[in-house]
Amino acid sequence: MLKVVGVETYYGKVKALHGVSLEVKEGQLVTILGANGAGKTTILKTISGLVEPENGTIHFNDIRIDRKDPEDIVAMGISHVPEWRRIFPELTVYENLLMGGFLIKEKDLLRDRMEEAYRHFPVLRQRQKQRAGTLSGGEQQMLAISRALMLKPQLLLLDEPSLGLSPLLVQDIFATIKELHRSGVTILLVEQNVNHALKIADYGYVLTTGKIFLSGTYEDLLDEEKVREQYLGEGKYTRRADLWGG
Amino acid sequence: MTDLFLGLTQEIISGIALGSIYALIALGFTMIFKATEVVNFAQGELMMVGAYVNFFFVTTFLSAAGTPTAWTFLVALGGSMIFSVLFGYILDFIINRPLKDEPIFSVIMATLSLAIIIRAVVAIIAGPISLMPFSPFGDSAISFGTIIVSVLDLSIIGSAIGLVIIFYYIFHYTRWGIAMQATSEDPIAAQLMGIPIKRVYALVWIFSAVVATLSGILLAPRIALLDTTMGFLGLKAFPAAVLGGFGSIPGAIVGGVILGVIETVSMGTLSFHFQWIKEINDIIAWIVLIAVLMIKPDGLFGVEKVKKV
Numbered sequence: 001m002l003k004v005v006g007v008e009t010y011y012g013k014v015k016a017l018h019g020v021s022l023e024v025k026e027g028q029l030v031t032i033l034g035a036n037g038a039g040k041t042t043i044l045k046t047i048s049g050l051v052e053p054e055n056g057t058i059h060f061n062d063i064r065i066d067r068k069d070p071e072d073i074v075a076m077g078i079s080h081v082p083e084w085r086r087i088f089p090e091l092t093v094y095e096n097l098l099m100g101g102f103l104i105k106e107k108d109l110l111r112d113r114m115e116e117a118y119r120h121f122p123v124l125r126q127r128q129k130q131r132a133g134t135l136s137g138g139e140q141q142m143l144a145i146s147r148a149l150m151l152k153p154q155l156l157l158l159d160e161p162s163l164g165l166s167p168l169l170v171q172d173i174f175a176t177i178k179e180l181h182r183s184g185v186t187i188l189l190v191e192q193n194v195n196h197a198l199k200i201a202d203y204g205y206v207l208t209t210g211k212i213f214l215s216g217t218y219e220d221l222l223d224e225e226k227v228r229e230q231y232l233g234e235g236k237y238t239r240r241a242d243l244w245g246g
Numbered sequence: 247m248t249d250l251f252l253g254l255t256q257e258i259i260s261g262i263a264l265g266s267i268y269a270l271i272a273l274g275f276t277m278i279f280k281a282t283e284v285v286n287f288a289q290g291e292l293m294m295v296g297a298y299v300n301f302f303f304v305t306t307f308l309s310a311a312g313t314p315t316a317w318t319f320l321v322a323l324g325g326s327m328i329f330s331v332l333f334g335y336i337l338d339f340i341i342n343r344p345l346k347d348e349p350i351f352s353v354i355m356a357t358l359s360l361a362i363i364i365r366a367v368v369a370i371i372a373g374p375i376s377l378m379p380f381s382p383f384g385d386s387a388i389s390f391g392t393i394i395v396s397v398l399d400l401s402i403i404g405s406a407i408g409l410v411i412i413f414y415y416i417f418h419y420t421r422w423g424i425a426m427q428a429t430s431e432d433p434i435a436a437q438l439m440g441i442p443i444k445r446v447y448a449l450v451w452i453f454s455a456v457v458a459t460l461s462g463i464l465l466a467p468r469i470a471l472l473d474t475t476m477g478f479l480g481l482k483a484f485p486a487a488v489l490g491g492f493g494s495i496p497g498a499i500v501g502g503v504i505l506g507v508i509e510t511v512s513m514g515t516l517s518f519h520f521q522w523i524k525e526i527n528d529i530i531a532w533i534v535l536i537a538v539l540m541i542k543p544d545g546l547f548g549v550e551k552v553k554k555v
């Protein structure tokens with residue numbers, strides 16, 4: 001479904017991705033693991049068209065997408081839930097969902113999708129008239145995911161959905177992701193939370209400084225105890241400033 | 247005492263009319279700033295161009311039709327609106343797109359230059375003489391008891407209220423309006439929703455040019471002579487916006503109205519009692535600006551300074 005081959009992405013003169021290749025097959029939940037600054041976010045941004053790769057190709061359902069604008073890529077069926085959620089804080093919960101469905105032209109369909117989101121996360125219905133910035137971190141993550149699901153994407157890109165959430169909420173979020181996957185959504189999940197992510201994933205890639213270092217299934221990767229310590233920086237996890245802005 | 251009260255009431259109404267113009271200028275200015283972070287020093291020039299273009303249409307239709315009718319003014323208004331849509335679209339291309347992510351200093355230099363160029367071009371096309379704009383309402387006035395209000399002022403206040411309601415509706419109840427808000431808040435997240443942000447920016451500049459043109463059309467008959475210095479009035483968008491809270495749309499509107507009232511009352515009643523105020527009347531807006539910055543920099547509707555995470 002998604003095929004990334006030899007992608008190299010730069011920020012100005014700084015090379016962030018050094019020839020990344022990966023594949024996501026229909027129905028899979030694939031995870032990209034890696035320490036801070038490894039380039040995980042950059043991979044997702046390159047797929048969704050926010051940054052253009054210098055070299056390499058990205059195909060989605062055999063259509064080349066690496067030179068397309070973000071709005072065209074969304075329209076093709078790839079939705080991206082960005083790092084730190086990035087809901088629109090001044091807009092209401094309802095308006096956030098409405099923007100998630102911006103590309104839906106038929107009013108009835110829009111209403112159905114909205115209803116579906118509310119059914120899935122009843123708390124969003126209760127808070128639909130509230131400014132989204134007033135939601136708790138967990139609620140904001142649910143809103144961010146629901147907003148991306150408004151278009152019923154074929155492929156969902158999730159960038160560290162557990163970031164900044166309490167351990168209990170992290171459990172909830174991973175349960176939600178697992179459920180989404182079970183209901184048939186193909187997912188590419190970026191995480192630093194290795195154990196949680198690998199447990200629900202079909203396949204994993206380990207990224208270090210812009211290169212794929214390892215790939216395999218849960219068992220393959222968990223065997224590599226030393227690798228985890230050395231390259232995933234487990235236990236050394238620190239929150240870092242959002243690097244999206246610039 | 248009642249004379250004072252009557253005089254004040256009349257000045258306040260007249261001040262609200264002037265302030266409505268300031269409010270519209272500040273509204274157009276703030277819309278652009280919020281969405282694109284471009285500080286548009288040429289906002290007043292957009293207004294001035296709007297006034298000239300409308301004058302051109304009115305006189306053209308008049309010389310074709312002979313006597314002025316309501317239609318003359320309406321058709322001219324329609325022509326001016328079409329012009330302003332095109333003008334806003336072109337400005338998006340030549341100013342906004344190349345400058346959007348440049349440092350603020352370059353943006354300020356560019357829009358300041360644009361203002362000077364527009365003034366020069368208008369002076370070349372229209373000639374150096376001042377024009378005498380006329381109002382569709384002539385000098386007519388309505389009296390409420392002993393208070394007399396010019397129909398022109400009422401039309402200004404009414405149009406401004408109408409425009410603000412229309413914009414409020416667009417921003418809060420239409421798909422594209424909410425998309426404009428979303429794009430102002432977080433253009434990257436907006437792109438991820440499939441919102442074509444370039445088109446949103448073009449729309450913002452078009453709206454801004456339309457408001458500017460309308461305020462020029464409303465203001466022109468209120469000033470005795472129309473010449474290219476009308477654009478300088480656009481600078482009043484700054485004290486108005488700062489007074490209301492820089493970057494806040496309700497703030498721009500309220501700040502504009504208050505500024506108009508302050509100026510009119512100080513020019514009238516206050517300067518009658520305190521001669522020296524006459525001397526400083528021209529700079530009162532700027533005194534207000536500095537005072538607000540010193541006392542309450544966030545203005546009346548203070549929005550947080552931090553825009554993005």
Ligand SMILES: Nc1ncnc2c1ncn2[C@@H]1O[C@H](COP(=O)(O)OP(=O)(O)O)[C@@H](O)[C@H]1O
Nearest residue numbers: 011016035036037038039040041042243244246
């Ligand atoms: N907007 C940016 N401008 C410049 N450099 C950036 C930007 N975003 C990320 N980088 C750099 O690219 C590298 C990869 O970053 P990122 O993809 O955010 O990593 P991760 O998501 O794995 O933490 C880092 O070295 C980071 O400093």
Ligand SMILES: [Mg+2]
Nearest residue numbers: 040041042083
């Ligand atoms: Mg990241």
